[in-house]
Amino acid sequence: MRPSAVQLLNILVPIKRAVDYAVKIRVNPEQTGIDLNVKHSMNPFDEIAVEEAVRIRERLKDAVKSIKVVTIGPPKSAETLRTALAMGADSAVHVEIPESAPAPEPLGVAKTLKALIERQKEGVDVVIMGKQAIDDDAGQTGQMLAGLMGWSQATFASRVEVDPEQKVANITREIDGGLEELRCNLPVIITTDLRLNEPRYASLPNIMKAKKKPVEKLTVAELGIDLTPRLETIKVTEPLKRVGGGKVANVDELLAKLKEAGVTGKRA
Amino acid sequence: MIRLHNSIRPAFRSRRWAHNIPTFSHLNSVNEEDLAHFSSILAPTSILSTLPSISTPADDIAPYNVDWMGKYHGQANSVLRPRTTQQVSEIVKYCAQRKIGIVPQGGNTGLVGGGISLQKEIVLSLGAMNNVRSFDPVSGILVADAGCILQSLSEYIAPHNHIMPLDLGAKGSCQIGGNISTNAGGLRLLRYGSLHGTVLGLEVVLPDGTILDQLSTLRKDNTGYDLKQLFIGGEGTLGIVTGVSILTPPAPQATNNIFLALPRFDNVLPLFQTVKRQLGEIMSAFEYIDRTAYDMGLQHGLGPLLSADEVGDSQCFVLVETSGGNQDHDLEKLNNLLENLLTADEPLINTGVLSQSPTQFNSIWALREGLTECVQKEGKPYKYDVSVPLADFQKVVDAVRERMISKGLYGDHAISKVMGYGHVGDGNLHLNVIAKHGYRPELEAALEPFIYEIVADRKGSVSAEHGIGSMKRDALHYSKSDVSIDWMRKIKQTFDPLNIMNPGKVLP
Numbered sequence: 001m002r003p004s005a006v007q008l009l010n011i012l013v014p015i016k017r018a019v020d021y022a023v024k025i026r027v028n029p030e031q032t033g034i035d036l037n038v039k040h041s042m043n044p045f046d047e048i049a050v051e052e053a054v055r056i057r058e059r060l061k062d063a064v065k066s067i068k069v070v071t072i073g074p075p076k077s078a079e080t081l082r083t084a085l086a087m088g089a090d091s092a093v094h095v096e097i098p099e100s101a102p103a104p105e106p107l108g109v110a111k112t113l114k115a116l117i118e119r120q121k122e123g124v125d126v127v128i129m130g131k132q133a134i135d136d137d138a139g140q141t142g143q144m145l146a147g148l149m150g151w152s153q154a155t156f157a158s159r160v161e162v163d164p165e166q167k168v169a170n171i172t173r174e175i176d177g178g179l180e181e182l183r184c185n186l187p188v189i190i191t192t193d194l195r196l197n198e199p200r201y202a203s204l205p206n207i208m209k210a211k212k213k214p215v216e217k218l219t220v221a222e223l224g225i226d227l228t229p230r231l232e233t234i235k236v237t238e239p240l241k242r243v244g245g246g247k248v249a250n251v252d253e254l255l256a257k258l259k260e261a262g263v264t265g266k267r268a
Numbered sequence: 269m270i271r272l273h274n275s276i277r278p279a280f281r282s283r284r285w286a287h288n289i290p291t292f293s294h295l296n297s298v299n300e301e302d303l304a305h306f307s308s309i310l311a312p313t314s315i316l317s318t319l320p321s322i323s324t325p326a327d328d329i330a331p332y333n334v335d336w337m338g339k340y341h342g343q344a345n346s347v348l349r350p351r352t353t354q355q356v357s358e359i360v361k362y363c364a365q366r367k368i369g370i371v372p373q374g375g376n377t378g379l380v381g382g383g384i385s386l387q388k389e390i391v392l393s394l395g396a397m398n399n400v401r402s403f404d405p406v407s408g409i410l411v412a413d414a415g416c417i418l419q420s421l422s423e424y425i426a427p428h429n430h431i432m433p434l435d436l437g438a439k440g441s442c443q444i445g446g447n448i449s450t451n452a453g454g455l456r457l458l459r460y461g462s463l464h465g466t467v468l469g470l471e472v473v474l475p476d477g478t479i480l481d482q483l484s485t486l487r488k489d490n491t492g493y494d495l496k497q498l499f500i501g502g503e504g505t506l507g508i509v510t511g512v513s514i515l516t517p518p519a520p521q522a523t524n525n526i527f528l529a530l531p532r533f534d535n536v537l538p539l540f541q542t543v544k545r546q547l548g549e550i551m552s553a554f555e556y557i558d559r560t561a562y563d564m565g566l567q568h569g570l571g572p573l574l575s576a577d578e579v580g581d582s583q584c585f586v587l588v589e590t591s592g593g594n595q596d597h598d599l600e601k602l603n604n605l606l607e608n609l610l611t612a613d614e615p616l617i618n619t620g621v622l623s624q625s626p627t628q629f630n631s632i633w634a635l636r637e638g639l640t641e642c643v644q645k646e647g648k649p650y651k652y653d654v655s656v657p658l659a660d661f662q663k664v665v666d667a668v669r670e671r672m673i674s675k676g677l678y679g680d681h682a683i684s685k686v687m688g689y690g691h692v693g694d695g696n697l698h699l700n701v702i703a704k705h706g707y708r709p710e711l712e713a714a715l716e717p718f719i720y721e722i723v724a725d726r727k728g729s730v731s732a733e734h735g736i737g738s739m740k741r742d743a744l745h746y747s748k749s750d751v752s753i754d755w756m757r758k759i760k761q762t763f764d765p766l767n768i769m770n771p772g773k774v775l776p
Binding site: 021039 | 621622624626
């Protein structure tokens with residue numbers, strides 16, 4: 001698979017339909033996961049990714065040939081694709097899995113994306129995706145994809161600048177100690193962090209235009225991928241409820257209470 | 269009827285707050301003996317007073333004496349915060365004997381100076397009575413103390429998939445008792461109707477201390493005169509609401525909203541008709557924001573929902589909310605509506621946005637609900653909450669602006685902004701006239717009775733939902749006939765012959 005010809009960029013934005021950020025999460029009665037009978041919407045980091053792709057086009061104009069969004073999910077994920085199209089993506093791919101199927105794992109998603117990228121006749125130069133999904137907080141897919149493809153990767157991006165002529169991308173990453181500046185050769189996998197941009201609202205004219213944009217439907221079988229989970233979730237519980245603190249009258253009482261709680265002293 | 273000894277001005281002259289504080293010569297102020305008596309009824313934490321025996325710091329009493337806008341400054345030296353209806357009853361009984369005036373106060377978010385002590389009346393705050401008494405998830409009937417904060421009630425019933433029948437920007441502070449005493453309208457009235465319909469029963473302490481228990485949870489009960497309707501919107505002048513029984517509607521399964529930019533104001537009315545027709549039963553709010561208000565909101569960090577290019581020179585904006593049982597059904601209706609609006613030969617709108625997630629839904633509402641706070645940041649507002657025909661909204665705003673210009677009072681030195689926003693679906697305009705450097709008598713003189721006369725000419729209401737309070741007593745006659753006002757006085761005389769219950773409010 002070769003990247004596309006000089007100067008024209010094809011951008012791929014994988015997105016995920018996840019539990020909405022504003023929803024109060026509850027563990028399901030079977031303790032196998034969270035209650036999914038709640039509002040879903042596009043993973044906020046993926047919104048940022050779509051927005052960044054659209055902004056790259058606004059900056060580079062004709063140098064961006066296409067912005068394609070892809071999602072792996074049940075039929076309802078089609079709405080999420082429409083939102084991305086309404087934000088400015090050109091076309092979409094829906095890798096549809098049954099409603100009852102278990103949620104795909106990061107490695108499975110990465111393999112599916114790899115298969116999809118390899119199918120793109122025009123190639124893919126930049127993949128922008130959210131750094132993690134807010135429902136599983138895995139934060140692995142971008143990195144795994146880069147590993148599988150053998151491509152450069154820049155994760156937790158807070159600033160992105162693509163130079164199609166030089167075929168590089170200058171990216172600022174948020175790391176524990178501060179900011180790191182990277183220069184990556186294209187093709188590149190970028191994962192977005194919160195400060196990269198503020199996503200736009202889908203305006204009505206764009207929502208209307210989005211209805212006419214093409215959505216390609218695929219199955220994982222067609223891509224030759226098996227999404228059977230390799231991990232088994234044994235139990236999901238809520239964190240222990242926080243109990244109130246107590247006041248003690250003096251140091252002796254403090255020591256007594258600590259002993260009660262099983263805290264033993266140890267010489268440093 | 270005990271006559272108030274303030275100067276009775278001819279009704280057509282404007283009312284200057286600062287120079288018209290009444291002297292209730294028929295009433296007594298609170299003294300140490302009174303405090304001693306209250307101490308026998310109430311816990312120490314329920315009594316605040318600047319009198320020596322209690323010596324509450326002035327800062328602690330201040331919040332009860334100043335309204336939310338900082339426009340009305342009260343004179344109470346004592347505040348009581350009873351915890352039970354029985355305590356309220358005993359307080360009122362005592363005050364009736366001693367002829368001490370009582371100002372019932374809820375969240376103190378009222379906008380017409382109705383909850384402020386005018387001349388040392390005691391403030392009776394319901395804030396400590398904040399328990400939910402019962403909730404039936406099948407019928408949706410909620411019974412609660414009057415001091416429950418509206419937002420807390422919403423959160424209480426949310427897990428049972430119910431919502432409160434009213435919603436307003438002040439929800440984090442306003443109390444249900446106050447909502448009822450002012451017959452608050454708000455953002456959902458269009459869909460769920462007024463409190464006159466959704467309140468099933470009330471528990472009220474009457475001006476002689478008697479507890480009137482009509483806390484019915486019956487949906488239908490036609491047994492005699494419906495007394496509760498007097499207290500709904502009675503602004504605390506006929507009794508103190510201590511308990512509420514209210515019908516809460518089921519939470520909609522699907523909610524969406526759209527924010528539309530219109531090229532000119534004249535499109536609002538046809539837009540309203542189109543939206544009403546095409547959305548039908550799922551329309552749950554229709555709010556209007558003029559360009560001045562929108563720009564102010566942007567300046568204070570609300571939004572932006574649309575880019576400046578998209579907005580262009582749009583003259584006004586509309587927010588429409590839908591609530592229904594089925595997301596697919598609602599979205600289909602919405603998409604059809606939007607397509608029709610955009611592809612019409614002469615489109616009524618320039619552009620707009622449709623919420624794509626609950627988070628976006630909340631931020632679209634935040635723009636409309638945040639306007640009132642922005643206004644407070646701009647200066648001191650003169651607020652005129654009026655009902656006029658929808659087609660006249662812009663004319664009224666423009667007429668007021670013209671008036672201020674003609675008086676040389678328009679500009680950063682005096683009135684910096686004149687704007688309108690509000691529940692256009694209910695024909696209710698919130699006219700905000702901002703005095704950048706504070707309230708001044710000549711500003712009020714230029715505005716009143718000018719605005720009331722414009723409203724009266726259009727047979728509108730000088731107070732669509734905010735009530736009369738102390739602000740609009742002398743403007744009551746612009747919207748109600750002498751016969752009506754006369755009968756209101758008779759009812760007041762029957763319930764409160766001593767005139768101790770929120771004196772100086774509502775009736776001129």
